[in-house]
Amino acid sequence: MTCIAMREVAVVAVGYTRVSEHWDKSIKGLFIEASLKALSSAGLSLKDVDGIYVANAFAGYLQRQTNLASIIAEALGLTDTFAVSIDAGGASGGLAVHEAYRDVAHGIRDVVLVCGVEKMSEATSSDVLTAQASVEDQEYFRYTGATLHSLAALIYKTYMKRYGVKQEDVALMSILDHEHASTCQHAQYPFKITLDSIMKSPVLSDPVRVLEVVSPSDGAAAVVLCPHEKAKELGAPHVKIAASQLVRDSFNIVERGDVLAMEALVKAASRAYKEAGVTPSDIDFAEVYDDYSVMGVIAMEKLGFCREGEGVKVLKEGEAKLDGRIPINTFGGLKARGAPIGAVGVYQAVEAYLQLTGEAGANQVKDAEVGLTHGSCCFNSIAVVNIFRRCC
Amino acid sequence: MATSAYWRTRFQRYRLIGNRCKECGKVFFPPRFVCPACGSVKLEEYKLPERGKLVEYTVVYTAPKGYEVMTPYVIGIVELEDGVRVLAQITDVDVEDVKEGMEVEASIRRLPEQLEGGMICYTYKFRPVIK
Numbered sequence: 013m014t015c016i017a018m019r020e021v022a023v024v025a026v027g028y029t030r031v032s033e034h035w036d037k038s039i040k041g042l043f044i045e046a047s048l049k050a051l052s053s054a055g056l057s058l059k060d061v062d063g064i065y066v067a068n069a070f071a072g073y074l075q076r077q078t079n080l081a082s083i084i085a086e087a088l089g090l091t092d093t094f095a096v097s098i099d100a101g102g103a104s105g106g107l108a109v110h111e112a113y114r115d116v117a118h119g120i121r122d123v124v125l126v127c128g129v130e131k132m133s134e135a136t137s138s139d140v141l142t143a144q145a146s147v148e149d150q151e152y153f154r155y156t157g158a159t160l161h162s163l164a165a166l167i168y169k170t171y172m173k174r175y176g177v178k179q180e181d182v183a184l185m186s187i188l189d190h191e192h193a194s195t196c197q198h199a200q201y202p203f204k205i206t207l208d209s210i211m212k213s214p215v216l217s218d219p220v221r222v223l224e225v226v227s228p229s230d231g232a233a234a235v236v237l238c239p240h241e242k243a244k245e246l247g248a249p250h251v252k253i254a255a256s257q258l259v260r261d262s263f264n265i266v267e268r269g270d271v272l273a274m275e276a277l278v279k280a281a282s283r284a285y286k287e288a289g290v291t292p293s294d295i296d297f298a299e300v301y302d303d304y305s306v307m308g309v310i311a312m313e314k315l316g317f318c319r320e321g322e323g324v325k326v327l328k329e330g331e332a333k334l335d336g337r338i339p340i341n342t343f344g345g346l347k348a349r350g351a352p353i354g355a356v357g358v359y360q361a362v363e364a365y366l367q368l369t370g371e372a373g374a375n376q377v378k379d380a381e382v383g384l385t386h387g388s389c390c391f392n393s394i395a396v397v398n399i400f401r402r403c404c
Numbered sequence: 405m406a407t408s409a410y411w412r413t414r415f416q417r418y419r420l421i422g423n424r425c426k427e428c429g430k431v432f433f434p435p436r437f438v439c440p441a442c443g444s445v446k447l448e449e450y451k452l453p454e455r456g457k458l459v460e461y462t463v464v465y466t467a468p469k470g471y472e473v474m475t476p477y478v479i480g481i482v483e484l485e486d487g488v489r490v491l492a493q494i495t496d497v498d499v500e501d502v503k504e505g506m507e508v509e510a511s512i513r514r515l516p517e518q519l520e521g522g523m524i525c526y527t528y529k530f531r532p533v534i535k
Contacts, residue, residue, distance in 0.1 A: 138469040145468055151413055152434040154405065155515055155527045157464070157471050157493050162479040165462035217479070218463040262440070266481050266491045267432075 021116045022243035022250040023235050023400065025054035026362040031200040031231040031350030033133035039071060039080070040087045042232035043129045047088070050234040054248035056123065058088055061236075063121040064095040067108035067128035069354035072099070073143040074135045084127075094121065098354075101147035102301055103258070104128060105233070105357020106387030106396030110256040112237045113398075124237045128355030132228035140228045144353070147390055149263050161217035161225065163391060164304040167271050168219055171306055174272065175321035179219050183210045184327035185305035186224050186347050192334065193344025195374035198359075200229050200350030224305035226351035233358040235365065240403075249369040254382070255287035255399040263393045277314045277388070277395040284397040285316075288382070292316030295399075296380040297339040297367055299360040301388040302346050311386055312340060315397075339377045342367060357396060360385035364400040407519045417527040420510055422488070424450035431488050454510040455533065456484035463499050470517040478502050482530050496531035507533040 027049030029042055037045070043066070051057060066084055071077040085095035098108040105128040112124040132140055144160050145153060172178065187207060193199035205223060213222040243250040261276035262268050268275070285291060292315060300315065302308025309323035317338045318326050326332050332340035343349045343363045346356060364383040366372040372380075380402065387396035413434075415421040422433030427444035433452055438445050461480030471477075478494040480502075494502055495513055508530035515525040 138467070138472060141466065142469040149434075150405075151409065152416075153491075155413075155417060155525070156479065156491050157467070157474065157477060157515075158479045158491055159464060159466065159468055161466060162462050162464050166460050166479075166481060169460055169462065214465070215463075216466045218465075220462075264434075264491070266489045271481075 018118050019116065020240035021113050021237055021253045022240045022403070023253065023361065023365050024238050024243040024246055024248050024250040025050040025056065025236040026234065026365045027051070027053060028198055028233040028359065028362050029231050030198045031229050031352060031359070034131070034230040035133070037230070039075060039077065039129055039131050040084055042131065042230060043084050043127050044088060046232035046234040047125055047127050050236050051125070054236060054246050056236065056246070058090060060123045061090065061093060061125045063112065063115055063124040064090070064093060065108040065112050065124065065126045066095065066097045067104035067126065067354045067358055068097060068130060069099060069101050069104050069147070070130060070132065070143045073146055074132060074139065100394050101389030102303060102353050102356055103387040103389040103394040103396045104354040105360065106385060106398055107258060107357065109235065109357060109361050109398055110258055110396060113253050113256045116237050116239055122238055122242065125234060126237065126358055127232060127234040128352070128358030129232040130352030130354045131230045132352065133230050135228065137228070152264070159217060161220050163265055164306065165217040165220045167265070167391065168304070168306040170271050171310065177324050180207060180211065181324035181328065182306050182309055183207060183224055184324065185302055185308040186210055188327060188332055189302065189341050189345040189347035192342055192375060193348030196343040196349060199344045199348055200227070201344070201348045220304060226303050226346045229350040229352050231350060231352035231355055231359070233355050233362045235358060235361045249371070250403055251365050251368040252401045252403055253398065254290070254401040255284040255397070257283040257287060258394065258396045259283070261393050263390050265391055272310065274310060274314050274392045274395070277311065277386070277392040280395040280397040281315050284399050288399040288401070290382055290399065294382050295338065295384050296382050297342050297377045298384040298386065299341055299345065299363055300386045301356070302341065303351060303388070305347070307388070307391065308341070308345065315384065315386065334375060334377055342372065342375050342377055357385065357387040360387070361398065361400070368400055368402040405517065405519065407523065410519060410525055418512060420452040420454060420528055422450050422452055423447040431486070433488055433490055452488055452490070453485040456482045456508060458494065458502070458504060458506045458508055459483045459489065460504060461494060461502055473516055480530070482508055493529040494531070495529040509533050
């Protein structure tokens with residue numbers, strides 16, 4: 013069933029912290045910092061908010077904190093305001109934007125605050141691995157001893173064999189991310205890396221190497237959604253949400269038949285393009301979910317920016333750079349901007365806003381009109397595709 | 405893992421018991437409640453074959469909590485004789501001797517994590533078939 017928008021929906025404000033190791037800030041502190049920045053930038057206050065979506069993946073495991081939305085709403089002094097947590101791994105942020113979009117489009121709420129927050133730096137690395145693996149079905153996954161790294165490795169090896177490409181080709185994804193992050197103020201790793209350093213970094217699960225994988229990080233990103241008419245009244249720079257689609261697939265990649273199929277992403281993309289009335293060639297930039305280098309390469313293909321197996325060609329020929337045919341991960345993507353997992357989709361929405369309002373600074377994509385964000389949980393067992401459009 | 409949760413999954417772990425849709429015949433491992441192919445809730449127990457071949461594998465160097473002592477270990481996709489694919493650890497073989505297409509068979513092996521009271525957990529792992 014297609015979601016028919018009753019009202020046009022705008023992102024009217026954004027706020028975010030740098031992705032980093034924020035030893036001095038709690039989940040609540042990060043959330044409030046990003047949210048207040050967003051609200052004040054549009055001349056709004058907490059009193060104007062009539063709905064809150066909190067995107068978070070791991071607080072229940074890493075901080076032993078469940079019931080996050082109510083805890084945060086209370087910290088904001090908003091005891092009487094609708095507040096719900098969205099927990100869908102790396103798809104949490106994109107899904108929270110999706111829910112807020114529907115609320116505003118259908119006239120259920122007028123001013124909705126979406127904030128993604130994650131705090132991973134204070135956990136041990138094996139705790140982080142266990143938390144990440146907890147998005148899989150525990151009654152099966154846990155006793156296999158498999159990790160998300162090992163599943164990514166199985167996908168990676170299958171990809172290299174099928175398309176006859178090398179790790180040196182796929183790893184270009186991480187180089188691209190770091191290049192774009194090198195001028196990004198909110199990036200966790202704002203510096204360039206070389207192929208040599210990637211190939212010399214330790215192997216996590218053969219062939220996946222450390223410098224091809226996201227690192228634990230902390231951060232919060234917020235967007236404020238409201239009807240387009242209200243955004244015009246507020247007078248703050250704003251962008252429209254043109255489409256938002258979510259599709260699911262089997263968690264068990266082995267059960268999918270072809271581990272490279274990523275059917276949920278293919279479907280979500282095709283539905284989002286239809287909803288927005290665009291084709292892949294209309295997309296001026298995309299923020300793809302590259303928790304592993306190979307997943308970024310596959311995402312470019314499944315989103316229709318190139319043919320199957322030609323993702324590495326896009327990277328080699330520089331087409332994914334800021335001045336290329338289809339700029340990808342314009343602020344550094346998951347690898348280098350950083351990946352506070354539950355907040356990633358909201359960071360992506362923030363970045364789409366910055367590009368489409370011309371506020372992207374050194375990372376600006378020239379004349380950007382339409383941008384796409386892609387969220388994923390467990391190798392696109394949940395795929396979210398959101399499309400944003402510039403307002404003239 | 406809770407002792408009862410471990411107990412509930414004993415048949416799939418000890419004997420590779422999945423299930424099969426009575427309506428469309430599709431086989432599932434681990435067992436499902438509802439057939440995603442046809443929507444039927446009529447599912448019957450199905451014993452998976454214990455032999456197959458290794459389709460793809462990876463060597464794990466960074467393990468989740470409790471599994472660190474096993475590294476490096478091999479995780480692979482095993483295609484069983486009836487075509488059903490399972491994710492499993494490959495055991496009884498040196499990491500460098502693991503080969504794609506290798507014939508493997510199911511065996512019972514100890515899990516590194518222990519339940520309350522020191523109860524030892526077991527699961528299936530696949531080992532090379534010795535001819």
